[in-house]
Amino acid sequence: MSGNLYLSDYWNQRVLKFNAEDATGDTVAGGNGPGNAFNQLDHPMGIFIDSNTGNIYVADMYNHRIQLWYPGAFTGVTVAGGNGMGSNLNQLHNPTSVILDAESNVYISDMGNHRVVKWFSHTTTNVILVAGQSHGSGADELSFPSSLQFDRDGNLYVADSNNHRVQKFMINNGPSIDSNVWTYGGTTNGTRQYCIFPFIYQGNLTSSCIKTDQPPTTVTDLSTDPWCSLTSNFDQDNQWGYCDLGVTPSTLSDICSGKSQQLKCPSGYVIDIVTAVYGVKDTLTTNCSYDPGDCFQNDDSTTIVVCAGKNSCLVYYFDKTLTLCHNRKSTYLHLNYTCVPNTVPDIREYNICYDLFIQPTNEEPVKRGYIVSPNSSNSSSNMNCSLTIQPLDKQDVYVYLLDMQLTMPLLGQICEKDKFMLIYDNATNEICGRSHTKFLFKTCSTLILQLIISSYSNGKGIKLYFEFIDRPSGTIHSTVPTAISTEKSPLLTTPSANPDYYPNISLIQTGTSQLTYGSLMTST
Template sequence: STYGGTTNGIRQHCVFPFLYQGNLASSCIKTDQPPTTVTDLSTDPWCSLTSSFDQDQQWGYCDLGVTPSTLNNICIGKSKQLKCPSDYVIDILTAVYGVKTDSAAKCSYDPTDCFQNDDSTITAVCAGKNSCLIHYFDKILTSCDNLKSTYLHLDYICVPDTVPNIREYNICSDVLIQPTNEESVKRGYIVSSNFSNTQSDIDCLLTIQPLDKQDVYVYLLDMELTAPLLGQGCAKDKLILTYDGVTNEICGRSYTHFLLQTCHSALTLQLIKSRNSNGKGVKLYFEFIDRPPSTMCLAPPTTMSPLLTTSSKNPDYYPNVSPIETQIFCYMNDTGLFGDNIKCINNYLLVIHRAFYGKGQTCHYTNEDCIAETDYVYHQCAGQQSCGVSFWTPSQIPECDGAYATYLYIEYQCVPTLNIQPSLQVCSSTVLLNVPSGILTSMHYPIYSQYQCPEISLELPEKYTLSMYLLDMDFAPINSQNQTCLDDYLILQYRCDGHFVKHRLCGTEKAKFLFHTCNSDDIELSYRQYSHQTQGGFALYYQLYSRDHTSAIPSSTTSVTTTTAVTVLNTTDSSPIMSTPAKTITLCVGKHHIISCPKDSVIVLLTVDMGVSIQDLCQYSPFDCFEERPHLHSSCNGKNLCTISYITALQVKSCENKSALYLYVEYQCVPVKTQLQVDICATNQAVIQHSANILLPSYVPLTRECSVDLFSTPLSFGGKPRSFKIYLIAMNLPVTIQNGQCDVVHDAFVDIHEMDITSARLCGNLHTRFLYESCSGTIRITFHDIFKDATSVLNYTGFNLYVEPVVQNTNDECESAFTQRPPIHAQPLMIYNETVCLSPGRTRISLLCTENHGLVFLDSLQVMII
């Protein structure tokens, strides 16, 4: 954007490229001053407002500073590209899901709508980037009486990051930044020495001194300093900010966001890095902004005394979580200058439920007020024992037509840390929550270890509900391309009033409230720590309540004195990804049928039989005579869409050469990718609650043997045991003879073991199919390979198996299947018959060929005895 020149006070933009002195200019011009009679000259570069400055003489100064905010509403099923000018990055000011109670204009922002903040997710995807794509995801808004969201409201600005005409200052070599008559400083970058690899064992000091009636606005572009341990202050590394009589310390990792604004004195920055620090440093952007005449700045206090003191007597809620408390700071409130005015007792942390600026008739929140969420308080206070908050610098609310806020509203709680509450490292299949409160952590927290712990069942006592808080999280960040946690993630899911509720978390998070269950006695927790970068893990705090408990968490559409019963529901994902129930098709002669599966699922044909009707009808009956049509398996299996036709009636030899009047098909849709992806060479054990893919994601020729043990959990109702249905999605491995017997010496192959017996052996290039249903809830899958010449195996991709726990059929007498008679070596080219029965000892048989020979199936029939 531009200002001054011939803009006439109207916001206009540069046109690139433009013609200047006969040459095309593709950026703002710094070397030559524009022809002007304007007395208010600027040292900023300038640009043309049209494609030819030589012809039109229309120009403006390039505004290199922070851009005005941009508002967006994203509707259901839509997405939005957020974009900044070149060399600028995004700073998310507001990201809230909104809902209306009426039916009109559901995708239009109204300050009186009910909102729920989603700033952490959107910030992780967009902050610090030049552009990003934001998708709308359906949300059940816990703070809005569990209503479904109707739009996502965003407000963002663009902050200079690599703009070439802005000077860079070094926090360790520069001492003072101050505008003078000789040097009119307007803005600049502040970086630590050799940013991205700042040296350790330093203590640097830099002062920013504004002119009279100027304020300093500071934005954090990037920071990575050693994070503190839970409940402790910055130790190894810290950036100390001293201004307006306030001293704050920050450390850890942080995305781009607005950091602070002074209102009268200098700002002092002190960067301390210890000898054993491994943080990359900090990068800031600052601007000197002229203070509006209407803004008054109070003198800072000459002496500091804490406003809040800690009583020697523990409060009534100790050692559990505190009730929710509220504070409202009216404009010109300066109490934060005298010490921390939001404080927990020792060994407790602040959890910020809500923080917003409001514009109303009085310094009190009402339903009619215009409000806008702010993440300032969260950055300042979340995860701290105490913090100081003031509201004495004006704050405009873009959503309220630029009106200035009259108050700052905050809801918070105090949550106990590991010093008070017992902690448990969770990775086992079942965790009984039999104490009123406690802390659950990842393995070896706060030391990061590569772990995959799927589907841990958190079991509550009967007739109890649970509130869950995140105390600390230091995982690999969210994937910005698809807004999904990949390498690292923490998943918490449960059912509430028929809804499936799921939270998927990753990245760096401070203490915050997650959810409150309603009528579920079981919560499923899964997590994966797989990043190759050093992280810290997670810590959760839970609090049990009896079912008739009523929480003091107010709805965001009620006054602060109103309390509502907790029925918290918050979801970011759909139900578990599982196979569909088996479906059937009966095709008469001359007909066809199109089978289609949902996205990311493929067709698995279970049965394809020609049917000879005993009643001469095109209607399936289990008493009809059948013959299998195996070639259709390879033509449809593994596809998302397939057409099956039965054009001409065919004679069936095994049915007295009678004509088949119909084709009978049973099929399922099986997912290619589930929520639980188990790399067979990276995981030793996995507990499967819903479904999983067992895979070798890429093939590399190595001599190795990788195994994973899979365990199915009993169903929560009745505790019924479950076995596995096992499907092959795809297999593409090098093999000596395709469609031949697996060569256990030279081939890459997969064995599926059950009760110490190899139930299946797979190799080569195989199409999608249902393999079998196991007899137990424990199986082992093993991948064997031997080193091969890499040039001969360049195009092989690995394999993908899908497993799904199902209730065991107790009538199958499964255990007796492993006492069957040993197989007989079949002689070459001899035809053999075998029968498998649903009777003890006959539910399985083993078929074995003479060495160097393979099986050929001539016929297979399912028979019902009448």
């Protein structure tokens, strides 16, 4: 950082920091002799400096842990390992190198276990194996890995010491190892299955969906999506499916009193909060899991501000007095969220001013796409553009708002300088202002999107995501779409429909979710 040099002083049990003007180093971690106390290290090896925060991560080898030292701190914090020497996923055995990715996840060369593991940010329990199925020289094996490094594309390089080689692992080239990636087609036989990461393909270990080659099998499908293996060894089993790059299925989570939960999406995806409700049970119990008979009160707005539009976030439970439940104290927070594509590179981008019409055809089997305004990241003016989306007879089109930065009207007034209009079934909905990531609606009808930005506006534009979904067999085409508010209001005020598993919908207060459309979307 800033020209400073950091040195892991192995024998003196400390980390030193040198600047360009002073040859005498300052101790910034350890320095209190060998030991396992929080202010001690035991033969520190690899170190990583977070350039954004100045935080120091130390591979504390003989303590079998990774220690985080904040700038100026006198003690460290264990962020990985620390559960004794061992081979369980929550243990390390002589770690020698540590490195962080762009999302602050911690990657560790667990040398004594002949593997590389990934500990997710903001947690000390969520761990996955990245590389090294066992000790050996095979494509999926390592022997005493000693150091790690990322390249600019997010690929991970491992110094495989006793095999006298450097191994490359594709980590971030698409939906990654830390996501539950659904598949379709291929050899799935019509069943929904997950990708298995990592898997062996052409003798190499890969941890992401593959775009560069089509799978060498006799199965033929009309799809341009990347693919993955359904087993850990594609070369041997030839089992595969196309990676479903669309909106992920709902993830449900219950957070108990005093606890927190990390919400996490695949690389290139952002969070859309479907529902966040505090619940209380009718009987005295310590059980804090969702039950449809419980009493609920909505907390969408708080969770949306923290998480919507981000790739990951940390949600905390706070004690609530639920006015809709006779002022009883809440016992848990129930979450439902999906992950929406935002920067997935294999998804086509359409321009609302230059692309006039979108409809799937045999020649171009469109499944999904982004819709952006020209120069959406910069100020635009004097714009009046429209684009038509036409689903097939057996399809619905789902539309998500990823980012909207249009001029906010004065309180109580209609959209004046800027407006984004959605027109279908002779109904027109206008919205403006700024917004978080949010599901808007679905429809089986012809949809016209129109964006108007005036010459005296400071609006920057919009970004949408859409996908075509085949309706289940026997489902009738409805002439009435699942709609947002038809009132010509500057803000969308009708919340998304709550999930089907909420039978007691009257117990959930939904009015607060209208705050979604008065805030600026932020994403990571």
